[in-house]
Amino acid sequence: MKKTTHQLKIGNSKRNFLFISRWGESLDIAYTTQQEGNSVKLFIEDKPSKEIGHGFVQKVQDWKKHLQWADIVVFDYTGYGEICEELRAAKKIVFGGSQYTDSLELDRNFGQNELKKHKVKVLPSKEFQNFEDAIKYIKQNPDMYVIKPCGEIQELKQLLFVGNDESGLDVIRVLQAYEKSWGNNFGKFQLQRKVKGVEVSVSAFFNGKEFLLPLNITFEHKKLFPKELGVSTGEMGTSMFWVKSSPIFEATLKKFEKTLEKNHFIGHIDLNCIVNGNGIYPLEFTSRFGFPQIFIQRAGINEPIGNLLYKIANGEKFTINVKKGFQIGAFIVVPPFPFEDKKTFNLFSKDSVVIFKKELKEGVHPMHLKNINDEWLITGNTGIALLISGTGTTMKDAQKMMYNRINNIIVNNSYYRTDIGDRWFEDSDKLWSWGLL
The missing domain is CATH 3.30.1490.20 (ATP-grasp fold, A domain)
Known part of the structure; x- marks a missing residue:
């Protein structure tokens, strides 16, 4: 198909990106956007996280002073909805939430009531x-x-x-x-x-009017240790794939399309569910980038991430060009993760060096790091060092690529899960039998 002048302009333009981050989680996206040839500035709100990103991208202390400079403003977390709406009203191009989607995630009761209102079955x-x-x-x-x-x-x-x-x-x-x-x-x-079943998330990017295809189907591994043992961490790793359609999406998120348009949402939204032979039961919304979801999604997207974010925020309608097969990612963490303990962090982890046996950084996503003289050092206070991703036509291929990349890295006192993706082999059988794949 012949490209229009507008499409060519979008594909070739270099832009000014202003990233507003709660804890520095969007460093990888900001750094990659910069490597794609764009100008990037990163603001981090949390004081203990201020060092994150130093040496990777330009850091700013007051993001509002750089609004006029920015072609697009990207918010990486929930809680900025009112600001996003004000900026959109002032004709800024914004990738981020709204007051409505902030409430969907932060106020669980509100989220459950909205699901009921949209005729979605809830627990x-x-x-x-x-x-x-x-x-x-x-x-x-x-x-x-x-x-x-x-x-x-x-x-x-x-x-x-x-x-x-x-x-x-x-x-x-x-x-x-x-x-x-x-x-x-x-x-x-x-x-x-609580009900028993398969935990699965369905998510999509939303351009202000409609969901963009393909959809993303995600399987999270939340416990600290293999075989789902230990405390909940938020996440230790994730496996995923892209689909053109999904019965889970049709029964849940799709019903929110008009409401999201009405409430001025432009960004990424995820709905975590438990599914079994009796039905689909939504658990909670994530109405922003998922972490590490967005990094693993980036590994499966065949176009520059900065360009993708700009097109979405600009209200473009298009099909996202993605890899076939599976994508997978695992966090490499250090003490005191998943707990907060400043003394332990300073003793065991602060300024620890990320060492590469071979200088291969594809699929290596910097998390709470700073770059000093081309050395990647751990900073922040939580102990999340890296997210390592892999892709493949089968889940086993994706796992092999990811763990080969992990084996190329040395981080003192680090730990990670060795079974990310293993759940898929049993979960997929169940999902097929229930007609949900």
């Missing part, structure tokens, strides 16, 4: 303001539950607890422990009924 859940009422509720309604913190505290992923006791006794014990350690500072939380 029973109840919101609580204190532990005493929650414990009383479980005793009156014995069952398996999941504890889900709400608001900003949900970023402490180790606080999410998935119960296994059919009478809820394990959840009661955890709530009692939280009451002793957190008191009244915990804030709102949700108890959600």
Whole structure:
């Protein structure tokens, strides 16, 4: 097909990108956008994370002073929705959320009610303001539950607890422990009924009017240790693939298309679900980049990521050019991850060097790093060093590429999961049998 002048301009233009980051998580995207020939400036809000990205891209202290310079502003996290809307009203090109999508993610009760309003089946859940009422509720309604913190505290992923006791006794014990350690500072939380099945996410980019194809199907590995043992970390790794259509998408996210347009959303949105032979049960929204999802998606996208973000934010309608097969990624982390402990971080991890046995950096995504004299050093305070990705026509091919790349890297005291992607072989059989692939 012959390209129009406008399409050629978009493909060849070099632009000014201003990245607004909560914790520096979008360093890899900003750095890659710069390597593609664009000018990039990065602002990081969190003070302990301020060193992240130093030496990779230009850092700024006050992002508002650079708005006029920017051709596009990219927000990498939830909570900036009101600012995004103000900038869009001022005719800036913005990739980011809205007040509505902020609420979908941060206010779990709101998210569940919106799902019901859009005729999406949800699991029973109840919101609580204190532990005493929650414990009383479980005793009156014995069952398996999941504890889900709400608001900003949900970023402490180790606080999410998935119960296994059919009478809820394990959840009661955890709530009692939280009451002793957190008191009244915990804030709102949700108890959600637990069901067994396959945990799978469906996500898509949204250009302000409609979802762009293909869709992304993602399988997260959240526990610290292999075979889903240990504390919840948010994520240790992910496997994924792209599809033109999905029964899960049609039953859930697709129903939000008009609402997202009405509420001025332009960005990426993900809905995590539990699915089984009885149905599809949405768990929670992520209405921004997923981490590490976006890095692994980048490994599977066949066009410059900066160009992609600009076209989406500019309201372009197009099909994303992606690799066939599978993409996979694993975090390499260091102490005290997944916990916060400044003394441990300073003792074992701060300024540790990332060493490459061979100078091969394809599929290596810098996370909480700084670049000093061409040496990659760990900084920040959480201990997330790198995300390593791999791709392949089969899941085993993608795994092999990723773990070969991991074996090329030495980071003192580091650890990572050795089973990312293994779940796919059993999960895919179940999904096929339920008609969900």
